[in-house]
Amino acid sequence: MKIELRPIGIVHSPYKDKGDVPCCQKDRLEGIGEIEIYEEYADGLKDVEGFSHLIIVFIFHRSEGYSLHVKPYLDNKLRGVFVTRHPNRPNPLGLCIVELIERKGNRLRIKGLDMLDGTPIVDIKPYTHYDAKKNIKIGWLEGRARALEEIDQS
Amino acid sequence: MKIELRPIGIVHSPYKDKGDVPCCQKDRLEGIGEIEIYEEYADGLKDVEGFSHLIIVFIFHRSEGYSLHVKPYLDNKLRGVFVTRHPNRPNPLGLCIVELIERKGNRLRIKGLDMLDGTPIVDIKPYTHYDAKKNIKIGWLEGRARALEEIDQS
Numbered sequence: 235m236k237i238e239l240r241p242i243g244i245v246h247s248p249y250k251d252k253g254d255v256p257c258c259q260k261d262r263l264e265g266i267g268e269i270e271i272y273e274e275y276a277d278g279l280k281d282v283e284g285f286s287h288l289i290i291v292f293i294f295h296r297s298e299g300y301s302l303h304v305k306p307y308l309d310n311k312l313r314g315v316f317v318t319r320h321p322n323r324p325n326p327l328g329l330c331i332v333e334l335i336e337r338k339g340n341r342l343r344i345k346g347l348d349m350l351d352g353t354p355i356v357d358i359k360p361y362t363h364y365d366a367k368k369n370i371k372i373g374w375l376e377g378r379a380r381a382l383e384e385i386d387q388s
Numbered sequence: 389m390k391i392e393l394r395p396i397g398i399v400h401s402p403y404k405d406k407g408d409v410p411c412c413q414k415d416r417l418e419g420i421g422e423i424e425i426y427e428e429y430a431d432g433l434k435d436v437e438g439f440s441h442l443i444i445v446f447i448f449h450r451s452e453g454y455s456l457h458v459k460p461y462l463d464n465k466l467r468g469v470f471v472t473r474h475p476n477r478p479n480p481l482g483l484c485i486v487e488l489i490e491r492k493g494n495r496l497r498i499k500g501l502d503m504l505d506g507t508p509i510v511d512i513k514p515y516t517h518y519d520a521k522k523n524i525k526i527g528w529l530e531g532r533a534r535a536l537e538e539i540d541q542s
Contacts, residue, residue: 235508237447239391239479259518271470275478277456280468284527288470291445291481293391302431314434316425316442316512324429325393325510327445329483331519354389356479358470362529364413365485366520373438375516 241354242278243271243340245292250351252296257307258382262348266335269342269355276340279358283337287361288344292328293354294321308381313374328353331361395508396432397425397494399446404505406450411461412536416502420489423496423509430494433512437491441515442498446482447508448475462535467528482507485515 247267249255256262269290271279282288303312304320315323332344372379401421403409410416423444425433436442457466458474469477486498526533 235395237393237395237480237508237510239393239481241389241391242478263518275456278469278478279471280457280466281471281528282468284525284530285471286523286525287521289483291479291483302429303434312434314436315432317433317435317439317514319513323511324396324432325445326391327393327481327511329443329445329513331521333521354391356391357477357481359473359483360471360526360529361521361524362526363524363533364417366522366524367441367485367487367515368520369440370515370517370520371438371440372514372516374435375514376438379517 239356241293241356242275243269243355245269245347245349245351245353245355247347247349247351247353249349252350255348263346265347266343266345267347269344271340273340279337279340282334282342285334285360288332288334289359289361290330290332290355291357292330292349293356294323294326294328295352295354296350297321297323297326300324306378308378309374317373393510395447395510396429397423397509399423399501399503399505399507399509401501401503401505401507406504409502417500419501420497420499421501423498425494427494433491433494436488436496439488439514442486442488443513443515444484444486444509445511446484446503447510448477448480448482449506449508450504451475451477451480454478460532462532463528471527
């Protein structure tokens with residue numbers, strides 16, 4: 235079974251290359267950019283103005299192939315790719331939950347993006363209270379969270 | 389530009405048909421099922437045990453075509469498909485954030501699924517504190533949340 239996706243839009247981002255994306259999540263959450271939905275899909279944005287947060291599903295268009303074990307940023311061990319957000323995945327899908335600042339026609343101004351400029355978008359979904367989980371445990375990422383805090387404080 | 393996806397696994401769910409999925413989100417959050425990751429991808433689950441919640445990206449394999457305006461459950465107006473989780477989307481991708489109960493080899497026992505039995509999985513991602521947003525506004529869904537509360541209380 236194969237499933238074929240087509241982009242519904244494209245990201246306009248201040249991050250032109252991987253090195254431009256801030257390493258601290260805190261800084262990423264401040265990043266502002268735009269999503270342009272192609273005219274033929276723009277009607278699907280009806281009623282989007284009432285939402286504060288959206289889930290963006292995109293393609294890691296610069297990823298080449300995949301590994302099942304990857305070495306994440308700020309970690310010195312190999313981790314299963316499905317417990318990372320690494321771009322080199324069996325299916326090169328990315329996901330980012332962003333704040334919606336403003337809609338202008340087929341363009342959404344968003345905050346908190348970590349996508350590169352030119353990233354193809356394949357879906358947008360509303361973020362709801364049911365997606366905001368409590369009592370979260372993040373396994374190996376605990377160590378990285380501590381490392382990032384040290385960077386933030388230095 | 390076209391992107392081709394291949395399933396990495398399959399859902400084993402108590403919901404065999406659309407009508408079996410509970411209408412109340414509260415009941416959905418209690419639903420228990422399993423995700424079977426195909427052997428060739430199972431190594432990508434390394435370290436998954438430490439996580440309490442996972443983001444599952446799947447294919448709406450029973451969806452046929454799409455509309456940009458859809459009529460959601462318990463709503464009497466047409467809404468933009470990108471502010472709904474309706475299955476008939478330009479790209480038939482679904483998303484569900486579930487609780488991880490237990491891992492046994494290439495099988496994940498999960499809680500809170502709303503996927504149908506036999507649903508193809510295309511990605512799994514870790515859910516982190518950054519995905520748990522605050523001060524959420526959900527536009528037209530406010531009305532449905534109230535309607536569901538009425539059902540819950542009746």
